Amino acid sequence: MKILFWISLFITFYAFFGYGILLFVLIKIKRLIKGKPVLPIVDMDNLPTCTLVVAAYNEDGVMEEKIKNSLSLTYPASKLEFVFITDGSTDGTAAIVELYPQIRHMHSNERKGKIAAVHRAMDTVNTEIVIFTDANTFLNTEALVNICRHYSDAKVGAVAGEKRVYADADNATAGEGFYWKYESKLKTWDSELYSVVGAAGELFSIRTSLYVPVSPDTILDDFMISLLVAEKGYRVIYEPEAYATESASQNVTEELKRKIRIAAGGIQSIIWLKSLLNPFPIPVLSFQYVSHRVLRWTIVPFLMILALILNFIIVFSGDGSFIYQLLLIAQVAFYLMAILGWIMEERNVKVKIFFIPYYFCMMNYAVLMGIRRYSLGRQSAIWEKAKRQ
Known part of the structure; x- marks a missing residue:
C-alpha cells in the first residue's frame, strides 16, 4: 500500500511539476553541449507565401475587430492571403466579412463544425504555409513574421504560437491565466529540447504540403493536425513572440465546459495517435508526449x-x-x-x-x-x- 501511495504521488507530481524541472535540467545540459539556440534572422524578401485561415461561427461581436487586426499584421502583401469561413453562421458574421474585398470569403448555410470548414478552405490554399487562428483572438503585429521565419529550416514542419489569456487581476478565472503562463514555459522548453507536443488552435501553422485532413469527428483538430506533422519526423516549434490574446472564460463554469471537451478530445487523440506511444521511431518525441500530455x-x-x-x-x-x-x-x-x-x-x-x-x-x-x-x-x-x- 505504501509503495502504491508513493508511485501515485510521484506520477502526479511528475506530470505537473517534475517534468518541468527535468526539462529545465535537460535544456541546461543541451546548452552546455551545443550552446543556446539562435533565432532565425527575419528576411522579408525570403519569407514564404502564407495564408491566414479563420473559421468563425456567429462571431459578429468581434468579427470587425478581428478583420482589422488581421489586415494590420506585418507581412509582405504580395505573399499573404486571407481566407475566412463562416459556415452555418446565422448572425451578421458573414455580412461583415463581405465588406472586406481583401479577404476571400467562404460561406455555407450548413454547419458541419470547424474542421469541416477548415478542410473546405484547405482545398483552395496554394501558398507554402497556412496559419490558423480563432475569430475571438487577436494577434500581435509581428506574429506572422515571427512564425514564418522558422520555415527557413527544412526540418520544421509546424510552428505554434503562444496563447495569452487576459483576465482581470481580481477575477476568479485568474487561475486560467496562471495555467497558460506555466504551459507557455513548458512549451518553450519542449521546443528547445526537440518539439512541442500539440498546438493550440488560437494560433498555429504548418507547411501546406504536410496537411493531413483529419476525420470530421475529430474533437481536437489543431492538436491532431500538428502531431501528425511531428509523427512524420518534422519538428513543431514554439514561438512565444507570436501570440494570440483572448479574454478569460466568463467564469469557472464556462471554463469547465471547455476543459471537459478538451479532455474528451485528449482521450480520442491518445487512442488515434497510439503510434506516438512507441518510443523507437522518435524516442524524444514519445518521451515528451507521454510526460506532457498522456499522463495528464x-x-x-x-x-x-x-x-x-x-x-x-x-x-x-x-x-x-x-x-x-x-x-x-x-x-x-x-x-x-x-x-x-x-x-x-x-x-x-x-x-x-x-x-x-x-x-x-x-x-x-x-x-x-x-x-x-x-x-x-x-x-x-x-x-x-x-x-x-
Whole structure:
C-alpha cells in the first residue's frame, strides 16, 4: 500500500511539476553541449507565401475587430492571403466579412463544425504555409513574421504560437491565466529540447504540403493536425513572440465546459495517435508526449484520488510515520482551499489565493468527465462556444 501511495504521488507530481524541472535540467545540459539556440534572422524578401485561415461561427461581436487586426499584421502583401469561413453562421458574421474585398470569403448555410470548414478552405490554399487562428483572438503585429521565419529550416514542419489569456487581476478565472503562463514555459522548453507536443488552435501553422485532413469527428483538430506533422519526423516549434490574446472564460463554469471537451478530445487523440506511444521511431518525441500530455489526460486524476485515500488508510491504521501525517495534512489543506475557492466563486467573492487550487482540481475533474463523456460517445466534434469576459 505504501509503495502504491508513493508511485501515485510521484506520477502526479511528475506530470505537473517534475517534468518541468527535468526539462529545465535537460535544456541546461543541451546548452552546455551545443550552446543556446539562435533565432532565425527575419528576411522579408525570403519569407514564404502564407495564408491566414479563420473559421468563425456567429462571431459578429468581434468579427470587425478581428478583420482589422488581421489586415494590420506585418507581412509582405504580395505573399499573404486571407481566407475566412463562416459556415452555418446565422448572425451578421458573414455580412461583415463581405465588406472586406481583401479577404476571400467562404460561406455555407450548413454547419458541419470547424474542421469541416477548415478542410473546405484547405482545398483552395496554394501558398507554402497556412496559419490558423480563432475569430475571438487577436494577434500581435509581428506574429506572422515571427512564425514564418522558422520555415527557413527544412526540418520544421509546424510552428505554434503562444496563447495569452487576459483576465482581470481580481477575477476568479485568474487561475486560467496562471495555467497558460506555466504551459507557455513548458512549451518553450519542449521546443528547445526537440518539439512541442500539440498546438493550440488560437494560433498555429504548418507547411501546406504536410496537411493531413483529419476525420470530421475529430474533437481536437489543431492538436491532431500538428502531431501528425511531428509523427512524420518534422519538428513543431514554439514561438512565444507570436501570440494570440483572448479574454478569460466568463467564469469557472464556462471554463469547465471547455476543459471537459478538451479532455474528451485528449482521450480520442491518445487512442488515434497510439503510434506516438512507441518510443523507437522518435524516442524524444514519445518521451515528451507521454510526460506532457498522456499522463495528464489519462491516469493522473485517478492517482490523485488514490493517493488521498491511501494516505488516510496509512495514517489512521497507525502504520504511518510523521511524513505520512504531514503529507495527509498538506493534501487535506490543499483540497480545503480548493473547496473554499469553489464556494467563493459561487458567491462571487474574489480571493485569488484559493482559485489556483480550485482551478487545478477543476482541470482534473474535467479530465474524469471528459473520459466519461468520450466513453459514452456523447462528445460532438462541433464546438460549443464558452462565454468570455
